[in-house]
Amino acid sequence: MSIFVYAECAEGTYKKSALEAVSYAKTVADLAGTDVIAISVNATDSSEKLYTYGATKVLKITNDSLKSFSAKAYAEALSSLFTGDIFVFPGSNEGLSLAPYFAGKVGAALHTNVLAAPTQLSPFTVERKAFSGKGIMTAQSNSDKTVVAISQNAYGLKDNPVQGSEEAASVSVSGNDVQVLSHEVKSGTLDLKDAEIVVSAGRGMKGPENWGMIEDLAQLLGAATACSKPVSDIGWRPHSEHVGQTGKAIAPKLYIAVGISGAIQHLAGVNGSKTIVVVNNDPEAPFFKSADYGVVGDALQVIPQLTEKIKALKG
Amino acid sequence: MKILVCISSVPDTTSKISFTADQKSFDTTGIQWVINPLDEFALTKAVQLQASGAQVTIATVGETIVEPVMRKALAIGANDAIRINANPQDSYTVAEEIVALVKENGYDLILCGKESLDYNGNAVPGLVASMLEYPFVNACIGMEVQGNTANCTREIDGGKEKISVSLPAVIAGQKGLVEENELIIPNMRGIMSARTKPLTVKEASSSSAKVNSVQFQNTPGRGAVKLVDASNLDELVRMLHEDAKVI
Ligand SMILES: Cc1cc2nc3c(=O)[nH]c(=O)nc-3n(C[C@H](O)[C@H](O)[C@H](O)COP(=O)(O)OP(=O)(O)OC[C@H]3O[C@@H](n4cnc5c(N)ncnc54)[C@H](O)[C@@H]3O)c2cc1C
Ligand SMILES: Nc1ncnc2c1ncn2[C@@H]1O[C@H](COP(=O)(O)O)[C@@H](O)[C@H]1O
Numbered sequence: 001m002s003i004f005v006y007a008e009c010a011e012g013t014y015k016k017s018a019l020e021a022v023s024y025a026k027t028v029a030d031l032a033g034t035d036v037i038a039i040s041v042n043a044t045d046s047s048e049k050l051y052t053y054g055a056t057k058v059l060k061i062t063n064d065s066l067k068s069f070s071a072k073a074y075a076e077a078l079s080s081l082f083t084g085d086i087f088v089f090p091g092s093n094e095g096l097s098l099a100p101y102f103a104g105k106v107g108a109a110l111h112t113n114v115l116a117a118p119t120q121l122s123p124f125t126v127e128r129k130a131f132s133g134k135g136i137m138t139a140q141s142n143s144d145k146t147v148v149a150i151s152q153n154a155y156g157l158k159d160n161p162v163q164g165s166e167e168a169a170s171v172s173v174s175g176n177d178v179q180v181l182s183h184e185v186k187s188g189t190l191d192l193k194d195a196e197i198v199v200s201a202g203r204g205m206k207g208p209e210n211w212g213m214i215e216d217l218a219q220l221l222g223a224a225t226a227c228s229k230p231v232s233d234i235g236w237r238p239h240s241e242h243v244g245q246t247g248k249a250i251a252p253k254l255y256i257a258v259g260i261s262g263a264i265q266h267l268a269g270v271n272g273s274k275t276i277v278v279v280n281n282d283p284e285a286p287f288f289k290s291a292d293y294g295v296v297g298d299a300l301q302v303i304p305q306l307t308e309k310i311k312a313l314k315g
Numbered sequence: 316m317k318i319l320v321c322i323s324s325v326p327d328t329t330s331k332i333s334f335t336a337d338q339k340s341f342d343t344t345g346i347q348w349v350i351n352p353l354d355e356f357a358l359t360k361a362v363q364l365q366a367s368g369a370q371v372t373i374a375t376v377g378e379t380i381v382e383p384v385m386r387k388a389l390a391i392g393a394n395d396a397i398r399i400n401a402n403p404q405d406s407y408t409v410a411e412e413i414v415a416l417v418k419e420n421g422y423d424l425i426l427c428g429k430e431s432l433d434y435n436g437n438a439v440p441g442l443v444a445s446m447l448e449y450p451f452v453n454a455c456i457g458m459e460v461q462g463n464t465a466n467c468t469r470e471i472d473g474g475k476e477k478i479s480v481s482l483p484a485v486i487a488g489q490k491g492l493v494e495e496n497e498l499i500i501p502n503m504r505g506i507m508s509a510r511t512k513p514l515t516v517k518e519a520s521s522s523s524a525k526v527n528s529v530q531f532q533n534t535p536g537r538g539a540v541k542l543v544d545a546s547n548l549d550e551l552v553r554m555l556h557e558d559a560k561v562i
Contacts, residue, residue: 010472010473015472017472068478069471070450071441071444071445071450071451071453072444072445072448072449072450072451075445092472093453093454093469093470093471093472094471094472096437096441096453096454097441097451097453097454098441099437099438099441100406100437100438100439100440100441100442100445101441101442101444101445101451102445103438103441103442103445104410104441104442104443104444104445104446105445107525108525109407109525109526110406110407110436110438110442110525110526111526112435112436112437112438113435113437125529128435129435130433130434130435130531131326131332131341131432131433131434131435132328132432132435133534134332134533134534135332135334135341135531135532135533135534136531136532136533136534137434137528137530137531138528138529138530138531139526139527139528139529140526140527140528140529141525141526142523142524142525142526142527143525149437177450177480177481178450178452178478178479178480179478179479179480180476180477180478181466181477181478181479182476182477183471183474183476183477184474184475184476185471185473185474186473186474189473190473191472191473193472194472197561197562221562232490233494233495233496239456239490239491240470240474240475242490245328245352245432246328246352246353246432246489246490247490253561254555254559254561254562264328264329265328265329268328271534274559274561275555275559275561276537277551277555278540288540288542289540290536290537291537291540292537292538292540292541292559293540293541293542293543293551293554293555293559294540294541294542294543295542295543295544295545295548295551296542296544296545297545298545301545302545302548305548306548306551306552309548309549309551309552310552310562313552313556313562
């Protein structure tokens, strides 16, 4: 039976998290000896992108009732097309809203924050993040249906080109329970949970006026910016940048932490990063114990210099 | 308006996480339990709505060990509490218990945290909404109730959105739903009155788990840090480029 996956779009274009979900679904499909069916909602993007990551069939839903996101309406639409046992969702905001709603609707076992390909298919067995990144739980489905929501950036994109085809799918939706009053997306900025590189700063920056150097470094690296909790609590930076146990959990390839002490609650949100660089003027800062590379020094001096050196490297 | 706030009791955020020798379960020895921090935002919002006449009930699915945390939620200002007596097996069973309670008592608004910081399910609120066929707003960072509608701000990837849904609905919140400085630290009067507020125990309906936890392990640590002198940033850039291959 085919593996289903939700190919999420932003403004009609497939998101990186959707491509990651398709990559994951393809791995599961290979283990099961079957193929991948992707479902998209109001996509205007080319299905080729999904074929590249392993979707053999793309079911395209085009429906005015689904213009704005509603977990209820979307779950209704997706479940009417679901004829398999396994459905994969991205770990995005939309994915994490939809996966439980969908799972409840079809009575599936739900695994969120999934870190890796299943180790076994029946029963479906998989490693997932627990205790805010301090633990790994091996979970097993106790149902013939399984819904998976992957931990964003944990699995990554895996090229796996296949011959694919698309098909218009018609669904009947009983309406949309969500009315959108306003929609605000900062264009040109990278989504924090999607970003491959994140430059993050804490109270050691002394004040919001010093964030220019953080933004410069981030821009040079094509990185998103983040901050520690107190920095967002005092309003130096927006809440959406707060990473940690009570903020966003992220897993970029490179996390650069500047003037952040490395409290356990902060580490909980960033310890999934592949490489961690810490800049702190206190050699005893706890963060150095959880870092790959460290610079003991004044951030206000180090960061502008580091930016210049990386600029030189990039030519 | 009747509000139900679903509270999960979790290890204090500074807890060292370890597992039993057989790796089958979380080792609770010496753990301090707290209200799940994201639920505290939801609870505070609900308590604020008491000013416009809301009645706030909290519910936890758990054994007697969760009662001190429930008393704390009462001290913060909830009117009454219901403990559903079960050792939660998975998100599905917790959701089914909450759904049974909602069907029995009827609530206009069900407030949750977006995620509990123990098993990181991100699951119960969406499952509850689904089983009740209610609207579901996740990652809610602002909310006003007007009559029969909730106007919410929800976080979306890279931004936010103002939306309205009609009640009853399930709303899962996080920081922003109320600000950090709006959180209520119970005073002596609150703590005293919490002792006499009703905390009822309801027996669980028998539901069966859809997920079994097979094994737990700690996340592997990192190797030793490579320190670079602040006057030798060229070396850092080289290592990031050539060794780690991240820039
Ligand atoms: C329930 C709960 C949940 C929490 N959740 C989170 C969370 O999700 N995320 C989070 O981040 N925190 C969280 N915290 C807070 C956490 O405990 C720490 O207080 C917080 O992470 C500290 O932020 P900071 O490192 O920016 O500030 P500080 O602890 O003040 O550290 C500043 C650091 O900057 C360094 N420094 C100072 N000047 C310079 C300079 N010129 N150059 C370089 N370095 C300098 C200092 O040596 C110090 O290490 C939580 C706390 C609680 C109780
Ligand atoms: N045992 C429980 N009892 C009551 N509410 C719970 C319980 N577990 C989770 N919740 C609620 O569901 C939210 C999300 O939890 P989870 O799905 O476990 O990440 C929490 O923030 C609580 O509001």
